[in-house]
Amino acid sequence: MNILILGSGGREHSLAWAIKQNPKCDRLIVAPGNAGIAAIAECADFDINDGSYVVTFAEENAVDFVVIGPEAPLAAGVADRLRAAGILTFGPSQLAAQLEASKAFTKEICDACAAPTAAYARFVDAGAAKDYIRAQGAPIVIKADGLAAGKGVIVAMTLDEALNGVDEIFGGAFGAAGTEVVIEEFMEGEEASYFILCDGADILPIGTAQDHKRVFDGDLGPNTGGMGAYSPAPVLTDEIAQKALDQIIRPTVAEMARRGMPYQGVLYAGFMIKDGQPRLVEYNARFGDPECQVLMMRLGAQVLDLLLACAEGRLADARVNWADDHALTVVMAAKGYPGPYSKGSVINGLDGLPETSMEIVFHAGTTEAEGKISATGGRVLNVTARGASLAEAQARAYALVDRIDWPDGFCRRDIGWRAL
Ligand code: AMP
Ligand code: GLY
Secondary structure (H helix, E strand, O other): EEEEEOOOHHHHHHHHHHHHOOOOOEEEEEEEOOOOHHOOOOOOOOOOOOOOHHHHHHOOOOEEEEEEEHHHHHHHOOHHHHHHHEEEEEEOOOOOOOHOOOOOHHHHHHHHOOOOEEEEEEEEEEHHHHHHHHHHHHOOEEEEOOOOOOOOOOOOHHHHHHHHHHHHHHOOOOOHHOOOOEEEEEEOOEHHHHHEEEOOOOEEEEEEEEOOOOOOOOEEEEEOOOOEEEEEEOOOOOHHHHHHHHHHHHHHHHHHHOOOOOOEEEEOOOOOOOOOOOEEEEEEEOOOOOHHHHHHHHOOOHHHHHHHHHHOOHHOOOOOOOOOEEEEEEEEEEEEOOOOOOOOEEEOOOOOOOOOOOEEEEEOOEEEOOOOEEEEOOOEEEEEEEOOHHHHHHHHHHHOOOOOOOOOOEEOOOOOOOHH
16 A cells, blocks of 8 residues: 655654555655655655645545654644545544643543543633732643643743743743643652554554653753653553553543544553552643654554554454563754754764664654765654663663764763663
8 A cells, every 4th residue: 555654753764664564565655754764765845734735645646544743734634634535544633633732622621531630720811820820839830722842831840930931921932822821730750651542432552651851861951852762661550551541541532532523543641650540741642752763663564554443443453462572762862952953964874774673773853965864953863772671772772872973963871761
């Protein structure tokens, strides 16, 4: 079959890598892709948020199946346009993607189905928000309602930080995402993510992961999109995972179906875990990046069968074959990230690195010109490895990192520390 993946990051490189290995995949196109993806698939450069163009492109190229990687096309309704045109699609509808696109919506769903999550209040007015914050006290969490590219959440340890956060959001720091704020109780605990395929009615969990959001070793410094990840997440034990499915995920999926907006795609649930109890921090309507990379490493070619079963409503009969192993990915980023960084620096040493089911470098923000690979983004490479233990996966990933010659890049040296 002919398959189109939308996106250009390490997530999409890992999806392409896994899907490509499945014999059902004849032709693989990724839009817009990157230098690493171009080595294994055709790349097509167009606006992936333009639903009518995506449909036209898919029809012209006899695409049988579209996999949507990032949140922006989901929030723009690209999955709806594709389904309306009769094209099999992996990714939730615009209405269902509100689970990521609106924090207030998610809280409302949690209320409706009694899913454990932080207590909260919603405000469209700065004065009322500040009164509430003063009454609650710090620490407290302030969130812009809408999509803010992974920003828009202020975990305020002091009252001043919280009050400034309200001004920042209503002052337009996050654009239209900040016309409403959600103020939440600060939850303590350890965070972990759970990835669950949903076909609107049935669910199939496909793995757990933990990422490292802070830029520096020891989980210090500013927040980023993720500096590394590993799977499985030992903190999400079988027992806690079962609670999460019973108390949070199944009730959410049922509530979405009841509202006439069935959730079809991968539900990426972030939990805060304390005393054996998971509480929902957030939902995303897509795979995590870089969490996807470690999941793809562990799942391999069967991913295509699972995504097809999800899109075709056949999850009730689908099964995951797990290798009892571990995967870990180290993000190499441009110096300066998540602040300002320069683009265009050349990366050497990638030629000749192994590309096997045990170790591979996924590209996140790269381009190729005249045979040279250069950096085009903040997060640039995802150096990924598997092992029988997490320690083995980690050692293998860092051995690969050390073979990459990129003076303008950096990475954390402690990915996985919490679990080791
Ligand atoms: P979100 O975009 O909602 O995932 O928030 C980003 C990060 O902020 C999360 O990964 C948590 O580390 C933190 N966070 C969000 N909400 C809370 C909360 N209610 N209590 C504690 N930390 C939170
Ligand atoms: N790694 C966090 C995310 O994809 O949202």
